[in-house]
Amino acid sequence: MSWTALLPLKAAGERKTRLADQLSPAGRDALTDRLLGHVAGVLRASPLVSRLVLLSPAPPAGWPGEWLADSGHGLNAELQRARRTLTTPVLILHADLPFLTAADVAALAGAGAGGCAVAPDRHGRGTNAIALAAATPWTFAFGADSFAAHRAHGAAIVERDGLAFDLDTPDDLALAIARGLRMEVLP
Known part of the structure; x- marks a missing residue:
C-alpha cells in the first residue's frame, strides 16, 4: 500500500509558543524547522510513503516535498479539506517528533491499512x-483530549516511543535534550 504523508505546520513566528520562556521566536522556528526536517527525512526514506505534503501557510525554505496552503480555518477544518484532495491512504503526523523512526512509520501504516x-x-x-x-x-478532533475523540472512531492504537514523544512544553524540551536532542545551533 502506498501512503501520502501529510504534515501540518503552523506559520513561522506562531510555533511552539509554550517554549517562549526557553527560546526566542527565531529559536522556536529553528527548532520546529529542524524537527520537521527529521520527520520529513524519516518519511522520505520510508518505502511505504510515496508522497510528502506539507500543510502550512507557507513552506519553510528548502522544503523538499509538496505544499498545500493552509487557509487559516483551523487545524481540523484544514485537515478535512486536505484529506478530500488526497486519493491515497494518508498518514498525518505532527512535525515535532524528535525520535521518530522508520519502524514507527511502518507500525502506524500497518495498523491503519x-x-x-x-x-x-x-x-x-x-x-x-x-x-x-x-x-x-473520519472527523479530525485535534485539541484538548484529542486521543479520546480519535479513539472513538474505533481506530487501532499504536503506542511507540517515536510516535508518542512530541515536543511541546519546557518539560518535553528538557527530556528531549536529556535523551540526546542537540540544541547548540539554535538562536
Whole structure:
C-alpha cells in the first residue's frame, strides 16, 4: 500500500509558543524547522510513503516535498479539506517528533491499512499521528483530549516511543535534550 504523508505546520513566528520562556521566536522556528526536517527525512526514506505534503501557510525554505496552503480555518477544518484532495491512504503526523523512526512509520501504516489507526502522545491525551485508509470516514478532533475523540472512531492504537514523544512544553524540551536532542545551533 502506498501512503501520502501529510504534515501540518503552523506559520513561522506562531510555533511552539509554550517554549517562549526557553527560546526566542527565531529559536522556536529553528527548532520546529529542524524537527520537521527529521520527520520529513524519516518519511522520505520510508518505502511505504510515496508522497510528502506539507500543510502550512507557507513552506519553510528548502522544503523538499509538496505544499498545500493552509487557509487559516483551523487545524481540523484544514485537515478535512486536505484529506478530500488526497486519493491515497494518508498518514498525518505532527512535525515535532524528535525520535521518530522508520519502524514507527511502518507500525502506524500497518495498523491503519485496514481502516484507521491513531498514535497517542506519551501522556495518553493528545494525538500525534493518524493513519487512514483511503475510504475511511473520519472527523479530525485535534485539541484538548484529542486521543479520546480519535479513539472513538474505533481506530487501532499504536503506542511507540517515536510516535508518542512530541515536543511541546519546557518539560518535553528538557527530556528531549536529556535523551540526546542537540540544541547548540539554535538562536
